[in-house]
Amino acid sequence: MKLEVQIKMNPSLYLRDPEQSELGKNIINYSIQLIQKNGFEAFTFKKLAEAIGTTEAGVYRYFENKHKLLVYILSWYWGWLQFQIHYQTNNITDPIVKLTMVIKILATNVEDDIMTSHVDESLLHQILIVEGTKAFLTNHVDKDNKQKLFKPYKDLCNMVSDIILECNPTYKYPHSLSSTIIEIAHLQIFFMYNLPSLTDFNKTDKEDQILAYLNHLVFSSINK
Amino acid sequence: MKLEVQIKMNPSLYLRDPEQSELGKNIINYSIQLIQKNGFEAFTFKKLAEAIGTTEAGVYRYFENKHKLLVYILSWYWGWLQFQIHYQTNNITDPIVKLTMVIKILATNVEDDIMTSHVDESLLHQILIVEGTKAFLTNHVDKDNKQKLFKPYKDLCNMVSDIILECNPTYKYPHSLSSTIIEIAHLQIFFMYNLPSLTDFNKTDKEDQILAYLNHLVFSSINK
DNA sequence: TATTTATGATAGTAATACTATTATTTAAAA
């Protein structure tokens, strides 16, 4: 028997559930490929439709617009990250070790997860790095937030926040530190590859250096 | 005699220097207003031209496209921030006090600077918070970087980096910490107003709490 | 005064972001 992880998606994100049909699954898969390859700005429903072999109208039956589709795939990944953290820190008792594991999950490139055969997590991770903040840095963030589109992100943040509090119950900024870890992990990776003078990481052992930086930042902060 | 601060802009950003004409200055001013009000995605050269009372083609004579215009106004603000830091930390000898001042400049809302009569820094600060990362989170970041479009941002980062090293010459991640401070200052402000559950700040004394968080994060980190 | 230069007015194109219509296929219900 094959175990499959199912991540429950907010129905406000789609018009028709993409997980319920072949076309829907294609839309998700090819979106991930195209957004990762050319960036979100260059991504259009027309190009997507051509890649899949369907028509623009076909895509519009599933998603209202490309922003909702972006938030859909990001939500999926936020949910998957939450599951990963839960799964991989399950048997760890020491909260320090737990938090170290969390940082590693957030900041290092993932290998493709066999429990979700239909999605390539490695590509999603790269999308999160470059396009993640575009989910909420819009003028309709309020409207989207009221529709609970960022709940998976908040859940993830809360989960990390709880682990921080396990390490130090008196630490005053667990939520801010959580969102800081998540966002800085992505930004430092982006800078490292694209604007390296904004970082202190040299060409060798890049991921380890990012981890070292994040660990230093986080643990100096909570052990005060 | 009136002192005016001049910020030198990279000529690759524009086709015709907007500071050399009334129309050019209008383009900058109205862009700032419109981008702040409606967000960068909703901003178009047509709407800008209508607001100014010129034509679309008129705007295109100054800027190749709206991305370059965004980077132009962000560069201006990065340059202005660098000047502010220089100016306001000039007579401070204690590097800790200096760095505290830097954090304050980066993270609190600025009052309009009388030395730059033609630009509203408060609006620019709000633009930097929401649109700042969009300057480089593109698929043409490499091309832009080769044209030195991010030099003002890097200069700012280096300046902060140097102050960090003054505080602790053995600290290993001065550049990463600089870019972290800059970006987290903006993100936490954005979260505080739009997605508050990603922070630990309540409705009173918001700015002070952000400052407290950033100071705690930075100084725990470099005093190790 | 002649000439360059900036602007205004207008037109036009290709691509984007959609909506609508109809025919056809596929799947579910009767």
Added chain:
DNA sequence: TTTTAAATAATAGTATTACTATCATAAATA
């Protein structure tokens, strides 16, 4: 098995965006 409903394909069309091109005119400069 037939009927019906639902999903898809094919096509067309609209408004807006992101530009480029042309030409006339006004202002600045030589």
